[in-house]
Amino acid sequence: MATIVRLSEVRRRAKPIFFSRGELNLLLSLYSRQVMRGQWRDYAIGLHDGKALFAVFRNSDEAALYTITKSGSQGDRGVAEFTLLAGRLPLARSALLSDIIAGLTHRLRGHAKLVDEGGR
Secondary structure, eight states: OOOOOOHHHHHHHSOOOOOOHHHHHHHHHHHHHHHHTTSOOEEEEEEETTEEEEEEESSTTSOOSEEEEEEOOOTTSOOOEEEEEETTEEEEEESOHHHHHHHHHHHHHHHHHHHHHHTO
16 A cells, blocks of 8 residues: 655655855865865765765766765764765764864875875
């Protein structure tokens, strides 16, 4: 038997997730540093499956190098969760965006060292 669901009720229950102004400042600060280093050239911000997404690209016609997602509340705590993805592979999860950015920054520094050492 079919169940009828009113779309207006579904839309009221599902609250959209967005990045706050402070979160966007952190994300765009990291992005601008990587652009200055010539590592990243494009970014995208979007909403998908109840998550806010911030993706960075080496070239605009390639797949995302890294994506940081913000998902809604975890259970009753009402705390957002951030996830760092490399392609589709999850690398880190945290309730704090600053932890995710610190982990990505550390990862990027390691990559830069390997590139620098390879050129010697």
